[in-house]
């Protein structure tokens with residue numbers, strides 16, 4: 001299983017699935033190939049290197065605190081709803097530093113982003129009131145907004161040349177030797193992709209993390225002690241988390257990794273064959289779709305003993321290559337992984353040093369389509385400590 005996943009995820013003749021172009025746009029990193037893909041990937045990665053991410057720690061920390069602020073006042077909290085808001089606001093802050101994520105305009109945009117996400121895996125029937133039609137309309141609104149934002153920023157850059165160190169700047173000012181500057185369409189499609197790729201994924205990982213920490217006192221204790229040490233090391237209660245703090249969270253990172261393994265937030269990745277290929281004596285014809293499933297690897301007892309159990313300590317030893325692929329593998333590995341881990345660790349710090357929680361419906365079932373989710377959106381009672 002591990003070998004075939006590695007093969008199909010790194011094979012040069014296994015191209016993009018074509019499933020995303022309709023709603024994310026023809027220029028989305030998900031669908032382009034070769035040098036165009038490498039170009040977009042470099043820009044994405046530039047946003048996620050430590051030097052760049054360091055600049056966003058404070059913003060993410062403030063968003064985590066803002067999100068959690070209201071929890072103490074509520075009787076019950078839908079964790080899914082709240083973490084979706086948190087991950088969306090983080091992405092908006094990453095796209096454009098100037099935008100205030102919680103304004104009504106941004107909330108409307110979040111609904112549009114969600115409508116697009118809902119439409120991506122739907123059958124593309126363009127009829128009134130179909131999810132696909134709604135997603136197309138949401139896409140048009142989001143593009144109009146981004147178009148205005150891009151034109152405004154281009155004008156600002158032309159007037160004073162001052163960069164803001166956000167995704168908008170990185171995409172607009174990136175100059176490729178062959179392609180030159182990117183067009184509005186190229187920038188827009190990839191900003192929509194960024195919102196798409198980083199929204200539900202991180203939000204769901206946080207839901208599963210909270211659920212499993214709540215059900216596992218030993219893991220909870222380790223994470224809680226680690227976070228409390230950081231909290232107690234601060235000279236005032238009104239402190240900012242720093243980049244250095246986030247590198248002092250090995251137990252939390254192990255819990256986050258264990259959740260990514262166990263929950264398989266993105267459980268399948270699809271490739272379309274660009275020509276006939278041979279694999280282990282079989283010929284797979286051009287245009288066939290290959291689905292690479294993560295759960296058979298992540299839940300294999302021979303790779304992860306007692307694999308169904310939440311046990312962060314298994315990540316005290318790094319996983320062997322190809323056996324831990326929540327972010328994919330090969331050329332198309334997720335460029336947003338470092339951001340997602342950072343968001344999760346900051347959120348958990350603020351959560352665990354302030355609240356305890358209990359599920360309202362401990363037996364709420366899991367739904368598996370389109371992503372593994374807790375059916376009641378992980379409704380919890382929250383207690384301040």
Ligand code: HEM
Nearest residue numbers: 029030197198201202205266269326327328332334336340
């Ligand atoms: C728990 C969080 C996340 C998980 C589990 C996840 C998982 C994945 C996986 C498995 C892929 C590979 C798809 C493939 O091989 O075709 C991928 C690609 C991608 N992800 Fe993520 N992701 C997460 C968070 C993020 C975030 C926060 C961002 C952006 C800020 C992001 C942006 C992207 C993009 C742009 C791609 C496309 C890469 C390409 O086609 O080259 N992801 N992600």
